[in-house]
Amino acid sequence: MCGIVGYIGKRDAAPILMEGLHRLEYRGYDSAGIAVARAGELRVAKCKGRVRDLEKILPDRFKGSPGIAHTRWATHGEPSDRNAHPHCDSANRIAVIHNGIIENATALRRRLAAEGIVFRSETDTEVLAHLIAKMPHDSLEGAVRAALQMVVGAYGLAVLDATRPNALVVARNGSPVVLGIGDREMFVASDPSALVRHTQSVVHLDDGEVAVLRADGFETSTLEGDPTAKTASTIAWTDDAFDKLDFDHFMRKEIAEQPDAARRTLSGRLEPRFQTAHLGGLALDARELLEVRRIKILGCGSACISATMGAHLIEQLARLPAHAEPASEFRYRNPVIEPDTLYIAVSQSGETFDTLAAVQEVKRKGGRVLGIVNVVGSTIARECGRGIYLHAGPEVSVVSTKTFTCTVMAFALLALHLGRIRDLSTAHGGRLLKALSELPVQIESILARDAEIAELARQLLACEHAYFIGRAAGYAVAMEGALKLKEVSYLHAEAYPASELKHGPLALITPQTPTIVVMPRDDLFTKNISTVEEIRARGGPILAITHAGDLPVSVEGRFDVPRSEPELDPILLNIPLQLLAYHVALQKGRDIDKPRNLAKSVTVE
Template sequence: MCGIVGYVGARAAQPLLMEGLRRLEYRGYDSAGIAVAEGGRLSVAKRKGKVRELDAALPAAGFSGAVGIAHTRWATHGEPSDANAHPHLDATGRIGVVHNGIIENAAALKQRLAAEGVTFASETDTEVLAHLIARRPEPSLVEAVRAVLAEVKGAYGLAVIDAARPGALVAARNGGPVVVGVGEGEGFIASDAAALMGHARSIAHLDDGELAEVRADGFTVFTLEGTQTVKALSELSGDALALEKGDYAHFMRKEIDEQPAAVRRTLLGRFDRRFATAHLGGIEMAAREMLDIRRVKILGCGSACHAGMVGAHLIEQLARIPAHAEPASEFRYRNPVIEPDTLYVAVSQSGETFDTLAAIQEVKRKGGRVLGIVNAVGSTIARECGRGVYLHAGAEVAVVSTKTFTSTCTAFALLALQLGRVRDLSAAAGARLVAGLDALPDQIAGIIAREAELAALSARLAGAEHAYFLGRAASFPIAVEGALKLKEVSYLHAEAYAASELKHGPLALISPDTPTVMLLPDDDLLAKNLSTVAEVRTRGGPVLAVTQPGVSLEGVEAAFAVPACEPELAPLLLNIPLQLIAYQVAQGLGRDIDQPRNLAKSVTVE
């Protein structure tokens, strides 16, 4: 969601802040702004639209100050506009605030300030913070911010600058991710460490209820009660080049291409070939503890939940443990029964998804045990879970998930294999699956190399207003994910159904104008799936198939075959053509592929 960057040091702040904003564009936003302290005042520019609009609005000579904050906004309070863009200032223009999250008692605070004569320049909840901080008498900025946050209810990640006290910035966190960076005689603030790559040497993650005073010579962290705390620094790893498109037109296409390497990294060092099993050291569970598991509950949002659905099938197939995936956003709003013999698995690409984090905290509050499957090292969910699996898929910049979805499904295959071998899965079956997983990267690369063969399927979908995706059993989650991808990047209406449910209602929607994408793996359900194809064709519905070699197809308008593989792993391969189809359709329709309208990469508010 919204992005924050802050800098204090000796260099000109503006180029560093603008570079940070460009690296945070993937999070999704509708406006951007910057404030730099120079000559005892804040120089501010902010614009509705993309960072390029903000760049064009900056003065030709640029801002010269060495301390500043910047922001990309995803609208919550107030429509996208220049006035509602961050940073927000107090009446004198001395205090500047950028903020991710929602201030729940903003209306009451605004009413109080208005009664005291304050005039507001925006419709946002954030502006309230700037006015409150400016009115505090505390001698330091961090003390003033701490006093104001004692009055505030809601979620926030924020950075504050004071033109009258430009020696330090203040950051604070309660629900919204914030990292503090340390460089050579300079300090940084960001909502995502990606903004600091190539500049900060090391970073520290703030926890909820903490503030940081960030200076050029270091930083100090306090609790909201004023107690000073010690934060461990970790090296800022990662390649800044991974955040560049290179020769690709879009990050989404680049990240589709990166999937073979991403899957290899997810698999690397995680096979115990002697015993034909997987070894996920990060889950920190002995065989006896695994045997005690009676149920697995997987929690995630969006594509993470769909990957969890794939994982649930794999765990039931290989380990014979009842498993179920559900949206973390729904789980947290009911009063879930937390069982001591249930293993909860939280899935998040960013490791900052607010709904998933809240679900984890609910499970832990009731004594449950939670593993994390996360891509972002050191993220909030990774730290909250304490144990789990890092995907090592690399940075994913496009809003829609491709390589992290595939890597998450791969991680679930490893987890299912490890749980299965502890139970009743034979060594022969384990060896078969290890070989199948070994083959995945090259098979994925082969599918991507045949992208041109998907043109007929993509063209058929691009010309329709509605489309249906059908899959049965383990392929159903892939149908759901395929429909989501098409919706996200092309804005076409797509629905996914379990093929077995077609005659229980959705068959009424089939018509010659509504193509159906049917997933047809060559497995023991093939005959039933071909019967579903016949049902669609009988009603005049065109069928597009993603299948495997050797499947005899009648009445199918266009088809694409993925390689033969172990049956349990077929969903991972069937997924790749659906990603490419969504990309091709969106490209043909001229959509904003990397930053689809209304969407954010990491949803960190309710």
């Protein structure tokens, strides 16, 4: 949510900043703006809408350096030109861009208004600009520190003073900030994707840190001013990874990348000698893992659904009680943290605020927590200190596809590892290793039948509601399918356990409400057939996601996926539902990579 990018160096800032904003569009936003310093003056342009709308109003000779730019996702104040960032002080000397929420903004605003400050926006961020301008400090760094001492809340921010253009000051508390190190130039962003074209060397700020950026380097310290030592890391992703190439949308590209992403997740982790998985990042030996009596998995959105699948896999293969729950609710119920419970935090970006807060709650109470994340060096990865990296590659589209698939595969590896430590036999271990190694090719075979899914999608265009059902792990597949469809096509979709249909949801079935049934040919297949019969008796259309073979009921459409082992079938059953959501959205003319009201990385509560 929101995006920050900044530059200081000898080049004109505007082209670099605008390119960075384009790179950050996937995070979700409703307005954009830019500010540069030139000859002691601040030049600002901002507007509601997309980055392309900002480009249209940008003057031809918008030159200057340093500069900062921002994409905003509205929290305080509606999306509008005046609420767009950057925000400035009364003298138009200080410019601030900010991700996060200032919780005591109302009290600070009243105090500043009583002192004669006239506000030009409804945002909490403008309060920061006025506070910084009022601080009696000789340096911009000192003024920012003094202002932040008065602030309560989350922030990732960058500050520019047009009269002191030799430095940018940035700070972090709960919202990601990454420094990019160039050749006698420095960059700052909320996400490494904005930096990869210019540098691969980055430094991640920690909460409570302030950094001063100059063209020839940077200094970091605590909010109180004590120096901190930072070590640069290298971004593994290349600039090409953030391009759509020949695809019309990032979502479609990332669906197509799943076979290779799956291979990377598996690479080096299949151990045929002992018919198990090798997961060195866990940093827990067999004795410690044997002491674990239950597992709780925390995530938000698709990460929470993948956690549900993961819990099912762990219970099946390791015979350990496992449970998934939304990280956003976890810490508010004052959870009991047990010493024999292993907690797992799941986040594609590694920056999801609610999940990070849950991790910190577990650690505060003495619990053990692992991370399953995609972004190396992200906050959750560093906070956990151990876990599994997905290595899925960057995911730009707001909706999660390849990282969801790779997360479930990571859970399969973890479940296999835990199972083999306990009582899963070598025969069963070997069976699963073989099935895991075959998944990338099986995913390719599904993707090759894209036209079949596009045809099925046509059957959903005229309806206003759709229902997804499944049993056991198939219910989690149904939840993810419904979430994808509603996220990207705006068609109302709900998922229910198939066994619950007769306990209420059956009242919703009509000839105008299609039901997508996830029905693998497992030991629950006949029960799924019975549920389909109940829907058919009420005239409900059926689309079946199943395996090859005769169906003893008539359906309006079906798609057969290749068979894997029963524990891994859900991974393959989910792929056609990703394509189904994509094609419904495409045929409805939606903005597929930027669904309304949503953001890729949710960094506020």
